[in-house]
Amino acid sequence: MVALVLRIVFRSLVTLFLLTACVFFALHLTGDPARIMLGDGADATALAAFRAQWGLDKPLWEQFLVYLQKFITLDMGRSYLTGLPVKEVFLNAFWPTLDLMIPTAIVTLLFGIPAGVLAALHRNTNLDKGLMFISVFGYAVPNFFMGVLLLLIFSIWLGWLPSYGNTTGWHYIMPIITMATSEAAIFSRYARSAMIEAMRLPCVKAAQMRGLPRRRIIWLHALPNAMLSILTIMGFFLGTLVAGAVITENVFSWPGVGKLLVQSVANRDIPVVQLIVLATGASLILANLAMDLLALIVNPRLRKSNN
Incomplete structure (x- = not known):
């Protein structure tokens, strides 16, 4: 019985990890967030500053590891649009x-x-x-x-x-x-x-x-x-x-x-x-x-x- 419960829980954890990875990479492969938020008219300096501010200047795999660490500690970062903590924005609507x-x-x-x-x-x-x-x-x-x-x-x-x-x-x-x-x-x-x-x-x-x-x-x-x-x-x-x-x-x-x-x-x-x-x-x-x-x-x- 205990082994069966552990197997079910482990399967759920693996599913959650795969979901996290799919969501992260799928959203980041849709385009450059800096270019999307600032528009095509933004100069290179503004784009570089935006990427540095949000950690987007690092390799994608490194961003994913940072995201996993924040996910485990329930720190989901800040909204690009308002600058407020994402968790706060989500809870206000939840x-x-x-x-x-x-x-x-x-x-x-x-x-x-x-x-x-x-x-x-x-x-x-x-x-x-x-x-x-x-x-x-x-x-x-x-x-x-x-x-x-x-x-x-x-x-x-x-x-x-x-x-x-x-x-x-x-x-x-x-x-x-x-x-x-x-x-x-x-x-x-x-x-x-x-x-x-x-x-x-x-x-x-x-x-x-x-x-x-x-x-x-x-x-x-x-x-x-x-x-x-x-x-x-x-x-x-x-x-x-x-x-x-x-x-x-x-x-x-x-x-x-x-x-x-x-x-x-x-x-x-x-x-x-x-x-x-x-x-x-x-x-x-x-x-x-x-x-x-x-x-x-x-x-x-x-x-x-x-x-």
């Missing part, structure tokens, strides 16, 4: 994003999983077909289109909800609906498949043969086994949530990480872009690590199969 992601995750799970389970328990009925139609529609509609559609209806036509910002609770309604619609659609379809498979398990069949009440069979036998399968997509859920936040925050002018990323890319602020991409990737790696460890705890068969 809290509004977290304020949006937490209620979105709650709404997603509260609607997505029960809808999938309900559809599975009424398989091939009109209820099942209706719920799956809604799921397919919710998944197929892009976030930016859903956001613009909600803005058009509830802000412009009806004037019920504010169109931008995050100062009141009313500002949260449309961004949460925009992000949760596609995420709940994914969970509902996956929960439906997982529940259908769980209802075919031998333990469920045995409980049915013993004459146990259907409600008891569902809650004590089928649903726990279905939840084990649903755990496998929890890690990916965070990634799609972050990706959706990038689009949604720009649609609704939400002052979060997604909006900061677009602004930083437009301004070629490489240190800020690096941190946002790394933080997003690291959160995915940590989420998947947590799901792998949780799966080992709740499913003894995984521990036995890896011994």
